[in-house]
Amino acid sequence: MTNLTRTSFQAHPFHLVSPSPWPLFTSTCLFSLATYTVLFMHAYISAKYLINLALLSLVCSACFWFRDIISEATYLGNHTLAVQRGLNMGIALFIVSEALFFLGVFWTFFHSALSPTGELGAHWPPSGIDSVNPFELPLLNTIILLSSGVTVTYSHHSVIQGKRKGALDGLAFTVVLAAIFTALQGIEYDLSQFTISDSTFGSCFYFGTGFHGFHVIIGTAFIAVGLWRVLAYHSTENHHLGLESGILYWHFVDIVWLILFMSIYYWGS
Structure with missing residues (x-):
């Protein structure tokens, strides 16, 4: 041979x-x-x-x-079926590692919130901290991010069913909503009355929401690449692993934000 x-x-x-x-x-x-x-x-x-x-x-x-x-x-x-299975497992393990990362953030937050020390005024939020109102920009951002989860799911089902226009529309709306979310997050930071150096509350707040915002930016790039590949006829009903991975990552970002909103914004304030 x-x-x-x-x-x-x-x-x-x-x-x-x-x-x-x-x-x-x-x-x-x-x-x-x-x-x-x-x-x-x-x-x-x-x-x-x-x-x-x-x-x-x-x-x-x-x-x-x-x-x-x-x-x-x-x-x-x-990228045969065997290769795609391996890549799917890699994405799943990556998301598990990201979940464990945020678990450490929430662990720190609840450790400080449930048993605040004397230096924090023995109550939560600490003395002198004017926390963000959860029913203003955070609630609007929650609606926007959940809406992007709906549009990206619609796009996914459109790809599976071979509906090119629905896939393009869903991904385009998702990218736009993600950009609006990021812009509103920046406005919220600009209007906040505390900084990352203001006690454990400020550190937990900005570390958790900031890293989530970073994940949103990465996910937006992920979805934007998927949009370009659908436009270029790269994705088919049976072979759209990259787009599927981006959508799975985006749903993870949605879930983390819900936990952030309920714990840090609502309960923690």
Whole structure:
């Protein structure tokens, strides 16, 4: 058997990826971004410019990495059913790890809220903290985010049923609602009467809601890529793993926000 025959026909359904520089380059960019952020927090000169450079490098690296994966899935046909099952399991484990991350945030919040120390005034919210009214911008954001969950689910079912227009409309509405949510979150931060350094309450509030906002931005990019792939006829009724992963991630973001709203915004205020 010649080398050509051996490489053309493989005896298993799995995809052995070619050597790629993007995992290493992305890891380096992430480490640089974290390092420069710490330096910026300690008022190092020019740290903010290094943050922008690291962020730009990270975005470029991710784009090139996504390009290669899209080529493997769409043009080379390397994402067989066995590969798709493995990728689904990877996404599920990733979301579990994210859930455990937020579990640590909620653990810290409830540990401080249920047994506030004397330094906090022995009650929650701590003395001098004017918490955010949950029935103003937070309630509006909750409605917007839940609405985006409805539109993305509609899009998913449209893809499965082969309805291209419904899929495009649902994804477009989801991206718009996500952008509105992020903008309103920024307005809420601007109007808040406390900062991240104002006791445990401020730290828990901004750490939890801020990281959720970061996840919303990542999920928005995820859904936007899915929208572009539907436009480019990459996604079919039987093969839309990337879009399905983004939708699953978006539902996770919705659930985390509901818990944040009920615990930190409503009960914690």
